[in-house]
Amino acid sequence: MVYPQTRLRRLRMDPRLREMVRENDLNPRSLVCPLFVTEGKNKKEQVGSVPGIFMYSIDLLLKEIKEIVDLKIPAVLLFGVPERRDERATGAYSKTGIVQTAVKAIKDKYPNLLLITDVCLCAYLTGGHCGIVKTRTVPVVEEAANGEDTRQEPEAVIYNDATLELLAKIALSHAEAGADMLSPSSMMDGQTSVIRAALDTNNFKHLPLMPAVVFSSAFSVPVNASCQPDRSVEALSYQLNPANSAEALREIEQDVQEGADIVMIKPALAYQDIIAAARKNFNVPIAAFSVSGEYAMVKSAGSEEKKIILEILTGLKRSGAELLITHHAREAARWLSGQFLL
Numbered sequence: 128m129v130y131p132q133t134r135l136r137r138l139r140m141d142p143r144l145r146e147m148v149r150e151n152d153l154n155p156r157s158l159v160c161p162l163f164v165t166e167g168k169n170k171k172e173q174v175g176s177v178p179g180i181f182m183y184s185i186d187l188l189l190k191e192i193k194e195i196v197d198l199k200i201p202a203v204l205l206f207g208v209p210e211r212r213d214e215r216a217t218g219a220y221s222k223t224g225i226v227q228t229a230v231k232a233i234k235d236k237y238p239n240l241l242l243i244t245d246v247c248l249c250a251y252l253t254g255g256h257c258g259i260v261k262t263r264t265v266p267v268v269e270e271a272a273n274g275e276d277t278r279q280e281p282e283a284v285i286y287n288d289a290t291l292e293l294l295a296k297i298a299l300s301h302a303e304a305g306a307d308m309l310s311p312s313s314m315m316d317g318q319t320s321v322i323r324a325a326l327d328t329n330n331f332k333h334l335p336l337m338p339a340v341v342f343s344s345a346f347s348v349p350v351n352a353s354c355q356p357d358r359s360v361e362a363l364s365y366q367l368n369p370a371n372s373a374e375a376l377r378e379i380e381q382d383v384q385e386g387a388d389i390v391m392i393k394p395a396l397a398y399q400d401i402i403a404a405a406r407k408n409f410n411v412p413i414a415a416f417s418v419s420g421e422y423a424m425v426k427s428a429g430s431e432e433k434k435i436i437l438e439i440l441t442g443l444k445r446s447g448a449e450l451l452i453t454h455h456a457r458e459a460a461r462w463l464s465g466q467f468l469l
C-alpha cells in the first residue's frame with residue numbers, strides 16, 4: 128500500500144483551521160440588488176415569467192429599498208420600465224422619465240444608498256432593441272422562371288452611432304437626477320467613451336462607469352420577454368456570442384481603454400471563465416450579474432436552495448468578481464447577517 132505524502136485534509140479537519148484558510152468570503156457589502164421601477168401608484172407586477180422578480184411603482188419601490196438598506200446591502204441597480212415606448216426612446220432621457228423621477232425620490236429618502244442606473248434604450252424603444260433600429264431595403268435576387276429577378280425587401284439594421292448620441296443624453300439625465308454610478312448595457316461600440324466624454328464635459332468627472340459585457344443569453348430571456356417584446360434575432364448583432372471568450376476579452380479591453388471603472392459580466396453562472404480571465408487580465412474590479420434565468424433555475428432547487436445560492440455567489444467571488452449583482456441579494460444578505468457559512 129502506498130500512503131499519500133501530501134495530506135491536504137490536515138487543513139480541513141479542524142473547523143478553526145478550515146475557517147482560517149478560507150480564501151473567499153461572502154459579505155453583504157459586495158451585493159447589488161437589481162430593481163425594476165415602473166410608472167403608476169401602488170403597483171407591484173411580476174417581471175416577465177419569473178415568480179419572485181417584480182417591478183414596482185416608486186411608492187412601493189421606496190418600501191423595498193427600506194428593506195434593502197436595513198439589510199445593509201449597499202447598492203441597487205435600477206432598470207426603468209415605462210408605460211410607453213417610441214421610435215426615439217424619448218422616455219429614456221426625459222427629465223421626468225421613470226428612472227430620473229425614481230432616482231430623485233430614492234436619493235431624497237436614502238442618500239447613503241449607492242444608486243446605479245442601467246443606461247440603455249431597450250425598455251423605451253419600440254421593438255425593444257438596445258439600439259436605434261432603421262429599416263433599409265436590400266435587393267433579394269431570386270431565380271425566376273424567365274431568368275433572374277431582383278426585388279427589394281426591408282431589413283432591420285441597428286444604427287450604432289445614432290444610438291451613441293442617445294446613450295450620452297440618457298447618461299447625462301441620470302447623472303443630473305443624482306445617480307451615483309452608471310451602467311451602460313447597450314453593447315454599442317464606443318458607448319463607454321461617448322458617455323465618459325458627455326459626463327466629463329458636464330461636471331460629472333467624478334461619476335464612475337460600469338459598462339456591461341452582455342452575452343446573447345437564454346438566461347436573460349425570462350426578464351427580456353416582458354421588457355423587450357418584439358426583440359428578434361438582430362440582438363445577435365450587438366450582444367456577444369456565448370461561445371466566444373477571446374472576443375469577450377477584447378470587449379472588456381475596449382471598455383477599460385474607454386474609461387470603464389468597473390466591468391460587469393452578464394450573465395454570471397455560465398460565464399465564470401470570462402470572470403476569471405477578466406480578473407487575471409485586467410486590473411479593474413469585476414461585477415458579476417446573475418440574471419433572471421439563473422434566479423428562476425435556483426428557485427426550483429427545493430430544499431437545497433439556500434446552500435445553492437450561497438455556493439453560486441461564493442463561486443462568483445472565487446472566479447474573481449468583487450461585486451455580486453443578484454436577484455438573491457435580499458435573501459443572501461439576510462442569511463449572511465446570520466453568519467450562515469458553507
Ligand SMILES: [Zn+2]
Binds near residue numbers: 247249250257313
Ligand atoms: Zn438594452
